[in-house]
Amino acid sequence: MKRKNNKKRFIKLKIIITMIILFLLSGIGVMAVTTKVNSINITLADGYEMTVLTSKTKVSEILKENNILVKKDERVTPNEDKDVTDGDTIKITNKSKQEIEVAKVSESGIETTLDELLQAYDTIVEKIEVEEEEIPFETVKKDITTGSGETKNKVIQEGENGLKKITYKVKYQNNTEIERNKLSEEVIREPVDKIVQVSSKVVATRERTSSRKSSNSSVGVFKVTAYCSCPLCCGKYASGYTSSGSRATAGRTVAASSRFSFGTKLLINGKQYVVEDRGSAIVGNRIDIYMDSHSQALAWGVKYLPVQVQK
Ligand SMILES: [Zn+2]
Missing domain, CATH: 2.40.40.10 (RlpA-like domain)
Known part of the structure; x- marks a missing residue:
């Protein structure tokens, strides 16, 4: 009886120990979930896309882990010292030619920091814009000094502004225009001269008045x-x-x-x-x-x- 009892107790103990072990294992399971593996997308400068699984969060470490070297003329977004989480994308892009030139200028000692300039480049958008611009008409004076005794200016032909269509390439940064280059210009409507008939007497009076006024x-x-x-x-x-x-x-x-x-x-x-x-x-x-x-x-x-x- 005594022995049997002992055996029973031993089995009980075994069950308890097993339960403790199971409990510990499930605890480890929970821990494993908290230090989970993230899925990160990486886009390379040549357009190649890949998804990697990593337990690391720092951009530089993830790149290193996948043997990705960032070249001098490439930029990483977000920055290499930043952290990313599951589903994020690390993008490697070529710096634009202008950016490299700016970087060179910065190295040669102009005060603006490169970071500032690179940041400024982040949101630049180029647009083609067509604008209509008026071409102002000119006033032509037709002098009639002889006869009539007419003292008032007489408009023979009303002037009319012309119109031209100008195509620009416009760069915007945070919706503010920073650069505008004219690509082409096309006259839609030629301006019409305003023709005024005047006598020399009237011209003289007018000039005096206007210079005083x-x-x-x-x-x-x-x-x-x-x-x-x-x-x-x-x-x-x-x-x-x-x-x-x-x-x-x-x-x-x-x-x-x-x-x-x-x-x-x-x-x-x-x-x-x-x-x-x-x-x-x-x-x-x-x-x-x-x-x-x-x-x-x-x-x-x-x-x-x-x-x-x-x-
Ligand atoms: Zn400036």
């Missing part, structure tokens, strides 16, 4: 943007000097088309600026205002403002 003449509504001396705005040859040779100065320097000679004083939004610069994208009714920093230029955005020439 106003010293400014409106040249129309312009698309006014802003720029700074950084490589993003001025390319790799950014120097801080204008096309006219002066040092670009905030509050004074503007870039305008060759319609305005250097030194022309422009009133924009009631403030006086001086035409000192040109730009490949600054054509037609466009003006670019020089500012001290890129963030200020971005903050300005795009404005449509009436512009006057100050005489």
Whole structure:
């Protein structure tokens, strides 16, 4: 009896131990789930896509684990020191040519940090835009000095603005235009000259009146943007000097088309600026205002403002 009892107790103990072991095993099972294996997508610069299973979370470690080397002219998104989780994608892309040039400029000592510039590149979108622009008509005076005694100006033909279609390639960064290049221009409608018949007497009176009355003449509504001396705005040859040779100065320097000679004083939004610069994208009714920093230029955005020439 005693022995049998012992045996019974031993079996009980065995069951208890087994249960404890099972319990521990299930605990390990739970632990294994918390340090689970993530599925990460990796896209290589050449477009090759793969999905890897890894227990690592840091981008650099995952790349190393899969023997993926990031070349100097490639960029990893998210950054190599960042963590990713299940279902995330690590993207390796080629830096654009311009980015590499910017990087070179940075290495040679321009103050903007590369990170800042690369970040700025993240959201650049290029669009083709077609805009219609008016071609202002000209006023032609037909002089009739003889006879009639007519003292009033007589309009023989009303002027009519022409219209042209301009195709631009526009770069946007965070929905703010940062670069505009004209691709083509097509005249849809030629302007019609305004023809005014005047007597010389009337011409003389008018000239006197107008010179007394106003010293400014409106040249129309312009698309006014802003720029700074950084490589993003001025390319790799950014120097801080204008096309006219002066040092670009905030509050004074503007870039305008060759319609305005250097030194022309422009009133924009009631403030006086001086035409000192040109730009490949600054054509037609466009003006670019020089500012001290890129963030200020971005903050300005795009404005449509009436512009006057100050005489
Ligand atoms: Zn800039």
